[in-house]
Amino acid sequence: MSNSSKTLATVDGVSGTGPLRGRALPKPPPIKQFFDSKIVSTILYALVIGVICYGSYAGAQSMGYNWQWYRIPAYFYSFTDDGFQVGELLIGLGATIKLSGGSFLLALLFGLIIALLRLSGLYIGTKVAVIFLEFIRNIPLLVLLYLFYYVLGPIFKYDRITASVLCLAIYHSALLSEIFRAGINAVVKGQWEAASSIGMTKSQAYRYIILPQSIKFMLPPITGEIVHVIKSSAIVSVIAVGELTTFGRNIISDTYMSFEIWFTVAAVYLVVTLTLSIGVSYVEKHYAVKT
């Protein structure tokens, strides 16, 4: 009895609908209260970040590093006598977005095909999909890129851009196919049965019933995958495809501003991927309300 009255009092207290009538609940130990409080957490966080920043700065100072942040904006844009000029970093960012966008679209297509093969129930389909998946997932991305550029490139006579797009698309299609498979499997079996019982073929059932429902299961991990593609696209700088990382490296080899440029490049990636994540989480919420 005393138990239930206690719960009642808490509920009242939380919702603010009435005064507390029961005995107050025991408080957590003071040390926990201290560390759980917002102010203490913020101070601790600021302290840790501060130490790291100061350490880096002091280290750079002791190296006699010559900070030249003022030169950075010019690599984004500048105004010359000819008017507005797009800087190298922005051009690189554009190339990165184009490269990852193209690879991602291709990866979506390949990934869906692989997932459908895997779920087809055909012996050969399943085996091909599983072997592809295990092969791709268990090779380092860098080695895969070398394979695509140095081995398959000369054989099939394609250039470094094609090699990069293909490599990224194939690599991410393996990861996406697992996301698709999980999303499709998350739709309950009764939906398949209902679709077949009105005479739908398997492909109609996929198109009109199953895939539209699996999208809400797939959307969050697919966003993660877009971010992943953008990040892994940096690797194509090793075969000198012009994108953000490559441009950053080129600037450094001209100017020796390695600290500023790498900080800046990292920040640019961060801005793009964070914007994407926030945008998609907004879309997700919107979508969730609708259905």
Place this chain on the structure above:
Amino acid sequence: MTDNVIIIDFKNVDKFYGSFHALKDINISVTEGERVVICGPSGSGKSTLIRCINGLEFHNSGVLNVNGIEVHENSPYINDLRQNVGMVFQQFNLFPHLTVLENLMIGPMKVRKSSRIDAEVTARKYLDRVHIPEQADKYPAALSGGQQQRVAIARSLCMESRIMLFDEPTSALDPEMINEVLDVIVELADTGMTMVVVTHEMGFARKISDRMVFMEEGRIVEVSPPDQFFTSPSSERCRAFLEQVLDH
């Protein structure tokens, strides 16, 4: 019943799930317009039997003919068959991403290739028949269980099927919603549609059935007209079962 055309015909049908013998030597035929109710304890194979009729499960041996098509795993006509055999599930299985109206229209439009207008006219007609025309634009999740099941019935009707299968249509419903669904099925029964119904609602079964079938452990134990079935079943097991379900 008058013309006695056999529309569902089981001949020596057996079905296994692995080593479990789910249907044992099933022999039964249903004529056009007939209403057959199957009852029996859980695990007796009622659902398996009804799911074999439209190929949601496939039997392992014997011959099953439905609406002039032989049903088996490799039949190329299975989707044609399913268009003519409507099915209502225990769990409704409405399409949650579509509105009620879209749920009813998608079959006619995508499978029968009807025009959108024709499909909508048909959908509204059958939504009227199940007495919920005002719910057309809602999503299934916004409806009560009883309403969802009536939408599911309307969805099957929209395919203008010749045969309707009901697999425990009221078992997942709250008690106060059972009657609204049963009433709709009784009204349908009066239109002369061929029906196979698995149910535990014995009053309802007695009202609509032309023949009662009792199953136990994968076998058909008794087939008889409802009057005889409920008053003087010939098998001891059937009598025991009826005492159990009619007692309360």
